[in-house]
Amino acid sequence: MKNKLINNPNIKYDGINHPEIKGIQxxxxxxxxxxxxxxxxxxxxxxxxxxxxxxxxxxxxxxxxTGTKEHQKLEYKFKEDAxxxxxxxxxxxxxxxxxxxxxxxxxxxxxxxxxxxxxIWMTPDEFxxxxxxxxxxxxxxxxxxxxxxxxxxxxxxxxxSQDTQTTLTSPKGDNRKIKAALRERGTDNIFWIxxxxxxxxxxxxxxxxxxxxxxxxxxxxxxxxxxNKCNKCRFQSYCEHF
Numbered sequence: 001m002k003n004k005l006i007n008n009p010n011i012k013y014d015g016i017n018h019p020e021i022k023g024i025q026x027x028x029x030x031x032x033x034x035x036x037x038x039x040x041x042x043x044x045x046x047x048x049x050x051x052x053x054x055x056x057x058x059x060x061x062x063x064x065x066t067g068t069k070e071h072q073k074l075e076y077k078f079k080e081d082a083x084x085x086x087x088x089x090x091x092x093x094x095x096x097x098x099x100x101x102x103x104x105x106x107x108x109x110x111x112x113x114x115x116x117x118x119x120i121w122m123t124p125d126e127f128x129x130x131x132x133x134x135x136x137x138x139x140x141x142x143x144x145x146x147x148x149x150x151x152x153x154x155x156x157x158x159x160x161s162q163d164t165q166t167t168l169t170s171p172k173g174d175n176r177k178i179k180a181a182l183r184e185r186g187t188d189n190i191f192w193i194x195x196x197x198x199x200x201x202x203x204x205x206x207x208x209x210x211x212x213x214x215x216x217x218x219x220x221x222x223x224x225x226x227x228n229k230c231n232k233c234r235f236q237s238y239c240e241h242f
Contacts, residue, residue, distance in 0.1 A: 001098040001100045001121065001123075002083065002097070002098075002099050002100070003078055003081055003082035003099075003101070003102075004083055004084075004085045004090050004099040004100065004101045005078075005079060005082040005083065005084050005085065005101065005102075006085060006086065006087050006090060006101050006104050007084050007085070007086065011105065011107050011156070013027050013028070013107065013109065014027070015027040015032065018031065018215075020053070021052050021053060021215060022051075022052050022055060023037070023052050024052070024215060025114075027107075027109045027112075028109040030109060030110075030112045031112050031212055031215050031216070032107070032109065032112045032113065032114055033113060033211060033215065034113075034114060034115055035106075035113050035114065035115030035145060035148045035149055035152065036115060036145065037211070038141065038144045038145045038148050038207065038208075038211070039141045039142055039144070039145045040141075041141065041144075041207075041211065042139065042140050042141020042142075042144055042145075043141055043224065043229060044223060044224040044229055044230075044233065045214070045221050045222045045223065045224070046221045046222065046224070046239065046241060047233065047235050047239075048214070048221065049214075049221040050235045050238055050239060051235065054238070056235060056238050058234040058235060059234070063134065066134075067134060067185070070185055070186055071118075071132070074102070074132070074185075074186070075102060075103060078100075078102045082101075082102075085099075085101075087104075087156075090122060091122070091157075091174065094122035094123060094124065095124050096124060097124075098121065098122065098123040098124065099121075099122050100119060100120070100121055100122075101119070101120050101122070102117075102118065102119045102120075103116050103117070103118070104117045104120055104153075105117075106149060106152035106153050106156055107152060107156070108151070108152045108155035108156065110155060111151060111152065111155060111205070111208055112208070112212055113148055113151070113152050113208060114152065115148070115149060117129055117130075117131070117149050117153065118131050118132045118183075119132070119183075123176075124176075125177065126176050126177040126178070126179055127153065127157075127176055127177070127178045127179070128179045128181055128193070129146060129149050129150050129153060129178065129179065129181065129196075130146075130181045130182070130183050130190070131145055131146040131180075131181070131182055131183070132183050132184075132185040132186075133182055133183070133184070133185060134184075134185050135184065136189060136191040137191075138182050138191060138192035142182055143180070143182070143192065144204060144207055146180040146181065146182060147180050147196065147200050147203065147204040148204050148207075149180070150178050150179075150180045150196040150200070150201075150204075151196075151201060151204050151205065151208070153178065154178055154196065154201075157174050158174070177195055177196075178195070178196040179193055179194065179195050179196060180193065180194055180196050180200070181193040223239070223241040230242050
């Protein structure tokens, strides 16, 4: 597979920052949050409240620093021989010749999510959306994150009617399968992979709707009941539940 750098995802939107919640943008009149928050939500939902509602800042953990460095290293290596292309072009050429891209930006105003896919394989038969993680355990939180990338990608692929600012010219209804995968960072070890089928799609839509309920104030932020998580949490000194 050839490395292809998508330099024009064909997404145009007008977004404004949320007046109270850091990190949320308002796009097409709807809150839009980073997909990476789903990983944090699965660890402890209340930490989202402390960080983004209360604005509490803490130093990054060693794991976060290491993860950022490893991520950048992979990105630099990929770019060494990557050929620039556009989203429309790679959709068409990948029907005949498989390609790999990294750091592809996805956004769907309809579902109110956005983010960067670590790596995506586009083949004549399928799309494989990969999220790199430390270790090799498919935690529910990391699975949720990569499923949300799949949902955003599928929305872009099919140009959802409510995504009025998404200007894809590709034919609506590309029938290639979409698969979600988790890979051990820095290796070729894909330790979890599933088709983004109807069940997985409904599952992640339910969770995303819950997230919007948190941000809109009609659902409560629930703290984890796992004491081991609390003991490792960088927000523990600020948390009333610790």
